[in-house]
Amino acid sequence: MNYSVAKAGSRGLAVLAGAALAAMLGAGVASAQETIKLGFTAALTGPFNEFGEGIRRGAEIAVEEWNKKGGVNGKKVELAEVLDDQLVPDRAVQNMRRILDNDEIVAVIAPSGSGPTLAVVDMLEADGRPVCNTQAQTPAIVYPKGDDGPPRPNVFSVSISNSVESAKLAQVLSTYKNIGLLHESTGYGVTGAKLVAEKLKAANPDIKITMESYNQRAQDMTAQLTSVQRGGAEVILVIGLGADLAVIRKNMARLNINVPFYASAGGITPPYMEGAGDLVVGTRAATTKTLGLDPLPPGTQKFVDLYKAKYGTDRWWGPNPERAQISIATTVGAAYDCVNLLVSAIERAGSTEPEAIIKALEETKDVPGVGIRSISFSPEKHTALGVDDLAVYEIGKEGDRISLKIVQE
Secondary structure (H helix, E strand, O other), rough: OOOOEEEEEEEEEEEEHHHHHHHHHHOOOOOHHHHHHEEEEEEEOOOOHHHHHHHHHHHHHHHHHHHOOEEEEEEEEEEEEEEEEOHHHHHHHHHHHHHHHHEEEEEOOOOOOOHHHHHHHHHHHHOOOOEEEEOOHHHHHOOOOOOOOOOOOOOOEOOOOOHHHHHHHHHHHOOOOOEEEEOOOOHHHHHHHHHHHHHHHHOOOOOOOEEEEEOOOOOOOOHHHHHHHHHOEEEEEEOOOHHHHHHHHHHHHHOOOOOOOEEEEHHHHHHHHHHHHHHHHOOEOOOEOOHHHOOOOHHHHHHHHHHHHOOOOOOOOOOOOOOHHHHHHHHHHHHHHHHHHHHHHHHOOOOOOHHHHHHHHOOOOOOOOOOEEEOOOOOOOOEEOHHHHHEEEEEEEOOOOOEEEEEOO
């Protein structure tokens, strides 16, 4: 596998040495090339572990399904590197260096979160092996020169891009005249807030937007909320993750701020619902629509059945034993889709060479997904989800159970 000219010579020596060793030890020793190896780093532990653990679960389900079918092209599929970065960019860089130093890894799943992914994406592009992004939303991860520019040659995404999410949120908020906009200070938060503000201004040049940022894991947002309250906000929108949204929602209650509350996809995740309790009722958030449809699309239903059979109705499944919660599609389901996309591309290419896999990925057409009815890529289009693939949900309560319903497609 010619990942770089610098590695070619050493790899040739390694192959010769490996062949000699195999000859000496006999046919009973398995070659490393008998498996198709994938790797990733993600937040497996820490306050945002719902993302990394979700990636691990989705990837494992997909790998198990491939291996039950006999693998691909006669080889088993293996998660050879599964590393924990706790959503910390510096750790993600260290972990990704280890992954890329392993020449047996043929494809990579990007980290959970825009911060860690932005920290490693240039490294991944330079390396050249195919990459699938499950969750990071900053558009520059796939399109470094803007949405109208070319994608990074080897990076494909099934996540909700900030560009898509902001367009959906602007659709539902453009009727308001005064908006309070809070966002986390990461690449995801800054880009998402900028894009939604631009789209709101384009729809209504006279709209007033009071914008405030906060740091992930901050335990109090009183100053930011007081600012938007003084600005006369008639609605609050937050671009951020579930744990931080819970803090914001509780702070709003303490400050007696009673205005409609909208959020990005973090508004329908376990940490928000667990952290804010009954205060989540009335929250509206934008995310993928497939889990809110009845009946579920075939690809979504297949994944839901596989998840329930393996893990049961746990935290990622959600509080309703009869129906999986929406956020499972953008965590566990996204990793499941990524593994399937990468491995099926290897199968179609009949090769583990990066160029062959990338070409096959760009020829992907109408493949059933979890968070999207069907996935298609092209040389110009390396993202799966569009605005029409999202819906706005409202959190309600039926008895003692949290419920979700689509209020705008």
